[in-house]
Amino acid sequence: MVLPDLIEIVPLNGPVQARITVPGSKSITNRALILAALGDGETTLEGALWSEDTQVMVDCLQELGFMVNVKPEATEASNRTITVYGRGGAVPPGGSEGQPMGLFVGNAGTAARFLAALLCLGKGAYRLHGTMRMHERPQAGLFRALRELGYRIDSLDNKLPAVIHGAGPRLGFCRVDISESSQFASALFLCAKAGGWGIEVLGKYSEESPHVAMTCELAKMIPPKSAVFPIDPDASSAGYFWGLNWLLARPTWQASSTAGSKVEVVLRQRFVEGWQIDAKLPRYLQSLPLQLSRKDDLGDSIMMAIVLAPFCERGLLFTDLGRLRVQECERVAALRTELTRCGAEVVEYDDCLRVSNSPVHGAEIETYDDHRMAMCFAILGLKVPGIKLKNPSCVKKTFPDFFLKLAAPPPQGLGAKILEGRTGRILTGDELFAA
Numbered sequence: 001m002v003l004p005d006l007i008e009i010v011p012l013n014g015p016v017q018a019r020i021t022v023p024g025s026k027s028i029t030n031r032a033l034i035l036a037a038l039g040d041g042e043t044t045l046e047g048a049l050w051s052e053d054t055q056v057m058v059d060c061l062q063e064l065g066f067m068v069n070v071k072p073e074a075t076e077a078s079n080r081t082i083t084v085y086g087r088g089g090a091v092p093p094g095g096s097e098g099q100p101m102g103l104f105v106g107n108a109g110t111a112a113r114f115l116a117a118l119l120c121l122g123k124g125a126y127r128l129h130g131t132m133r134m135h136e137r138p139q140a141g142l143f144r145a146l147r148e149l150g151y152r153i154d155s156l157d158n159k160l161p162a163v164i165h166g167a168g169p170r171l172g173f174c175r176v177d178i179s180e181s182s183q184f185a186s187a188l189f190l191c192a193k194a195g196g197w198g199i200e201v202l203g204k205y206s207e208e209s210p211h212v213a214m215t216c217e218l219a220k221m222i223p224p225k226s227a228v229f230p231i232d233p234d235a236s237s238a239g240y241f242w243g244l245n246w247l248l249a250r251p252t253w254q255a256s257s258t259a260g261s262k263v264e265v266v267l268r269q270r271f272v273e274g275w276q277i278d279a280k281l282p283r284y285l286q287s288l289p290l291q292l293s294r295k296d297d298l299g300d301s302i303m304m305a306i307v308l309a310p311f312c313e314r315g316l317l318f319t320d321l322g323r324l325r326v327q328e329c330e331r332v333a334a335l336r337t338e339l340t341r342c343g344a345e346v347v348e349y350d351d352c353l354r355v356s357n358s359p360v361h362g363a364e365i366e367t368y369d370d371h372r373m374a375m376c377f378a379i380l381g382l383k384v385p386g387i388k389l390k391n392p393s394c395v396k397k398t399f400p401d402f403f404l405k406l407a408a409p410p411p412q413g414l415g416a417k418i419l420e421g422r423t424g425r426i427l428t429g430d431e432l433f434a435a
Contacts, residue, residue, distance in 0.1 A: 002434075003392050003393040003403070003427075003432065004422075005391055005393075006389070006390055006392075006420075006421030006422060007389050007419060008389075008419040008420075008424075009382060009389070009406070009416065010381075010385075010417035010418070011385050012248070012261070012382050014257070015258055015259065016263065016410055017262050018410045018411050018412070018413060018415075019265075020263065020266065020405055021265075021266050021412075022233050023050075024049040024078075024232065024234060025276065026051065026110070026234060027276070028218065029082075029231050030110040030114060031186065031190060031214075032048070032218065032231065033054070033061065034057075035190060035219060036229075037066050037084055037086055038118075038121075038191065039086035039088075040087075041225050041226035042085055042086075043083070043084050043086060043226065043228075044081060044228045045081065045082045045083075046081050047079050047232075048079060048080050048081065048082045049398065050070070050078055050080040050082075051396060051399065051400055052398075053108040056105055056106045056111045057111045057114075060104075060105065060111060063101075063103060066086075068083070069082070069083045075268075076268075077401040089193075091119065091123075093124045094122055096125060099125075100163050101126045102129065103127065103128055105128060105160070107130060107133050108130070108134070109134075109137060109181070109183055110183060112128060112130060113181070113186070116139070116146065116162070116164055117146065117191045118187075120149070120164060120191070120195065121195055123167070125163055125164070125165050125166070127162070127164075128162050130160055133328065133329070135160045136159065137327070138158075138159065138180040138181060138326055139155070139158055140180070141176055141177045141178065142181075142183075144158075144177075145188060145199075146174070146188075148172070149170055149172040149195070149197055152164075153165070170195065170197075171196040172196070172198070174198070174199055175199075175201075176199060176202065177202045178202070178203040179202075180326065181326070183211070185199065185201045185212045186215040189215045189216055210275065210276070214272075214275040217275070232269065232271055232272055233267050233271070235271060235277075235279040235301070236276070236301055236372075238279075240378075240379050241264075242285060243304040243305070243307075243308055245263040245285075246285045247311060247379065247380075248261040248263065250311040277299040280297070284297065284298070285305075288305075288312055291319060292317075293319045294320045294323060294324060295319075295320035296320070302318060302321075305318070306318055306335050307377065307380055309355035310344040310345075310358045312355075315356040315357045316355055317353075317354050318352060318354075320352075321351045322351040328368070328370040329368035329370040331370065331372070331373070333348070334370065336353060337366070338366060339360075342361060342362070342380070342384070342387075343359060343360045343361045343363075344356075360380070360384055362381075363386065363388070364388045365387060365389050365390065367389055367394055369391060375395055378406065382406070382416055388421045392434070393434040393435075400433060400434045401433055401434075403427075404432045406418060406432075
């Protein structure tokens with residue numbers, strides 16, 4: 001069964017006590033898959049995220065010729081234990097120049113960027129392509145760096161689709177500008193040892209990018225020989241429930257009150273310090289500052305903070321949002337449009353959003369095929385009546401069982417009602433799993 005194309009989130013009708021688990025980190029899972037493929041022997045990733053983005057990466061590795069085994073985990077529906085059989089730094093050959101091997105990356109930025117670097121280490125031609133939105137997302141900084149290392153990348157506009165001409169390891173040096181995406185540098189660092197590459201990182205985010213630092217640390221931690229490596233829980237996924245805990249304490253015009261609720265996130269292991277910037281969200285929710293930056297303060301969880309902002313007495317200014325414009329959708333415009341549709345007062349200028357304290361109401365939300373838009377507004381719907389979501393199955397990109405978490409009885413879930421958007425029928429069980 002599949003999620004309907006329109007669902008309604010029914011607000012919680014009283015206090016709830018819940019202890020929610022979240023799946024593994026997408027960022028760490030896809031980095032670890034590349035490192036494991038470049039290793040020598042079996043690397044087993046425990047608690048790895050199993051979602052659209054990580055399935056794309058596994059599918060591409062298998063299509064290339066790597067052996068990858070995937071087993072379910074009993075305690076988390078969106079996790080898997082994944083064993084990768086490395087080939088000692090060797091990448092299986094691609095196709096010919098006239099008939100390159102095709103690899104489909106969907107709308108997974110990590111897969112598109114990390115594989116582009118990996119394929120340079122093979123021999124032959126590989127064609128990377130994805131969804132229409134993926135073909136709009138930036139790649140130029142990475143392609144320039146790979147060309148500087150001596151590799152041939154054929155692309156009409158420095159975006160996907162692109163043909164990567166593998167030439168094997170090549171000792172060399174490159175500079176990479178990460179102003180558009182830190183994933184450009186991460187892609188290079190994941191393959192640097194196998195490729196013999198020296199890398200200098202440029203751009204306004206170069207000093208403070210936690211994802212680049214995380215990549216370099218992961219490359220040190222995952223040994224080249226057989227090993228078992230646990231994947232951290234995903235801080236961005238946890239952010240929805242941290243945000244909900246804050247939201248349920250806010251007063252509204254509803255007769256029923258959710259005051260006294262407590263929604264905790266249960267972590268199977270502690271976050272590695274500094275790897276996931278969104279792990280800082282609970283600290284900001286304790287005392288929201290007047291201004292939050294996408295560059296310095298939060299990563300993707302800033303979207304959750306933006307959706308919560310109408311409930312903040314002082315209103316909030318969100319800055320440095322440029323990266324949100326080139327992700328799964330144009331997120332700055334999308335957030336402004338959908339919050340305004342709900343009655344919030346939102347002003348967009350430059351790469352900033354100013355959200356005022358304002359009453360909000362229900363609306364039919366366009367999710368733009370963006371998992372984070374769907375999950376942020378689903379959390380709003382647990383407080384505000386009448387929130388309906390179009391294309392809710394887009395959460396499969398990072399959190400396939402998200403709606404199951406909302407509907408499961410406490411304490412493992414929230415006990416929320418989720419309705420088929422047109423008939424009002426209550427959805428249950430597998431109907432809520434985004435496959």
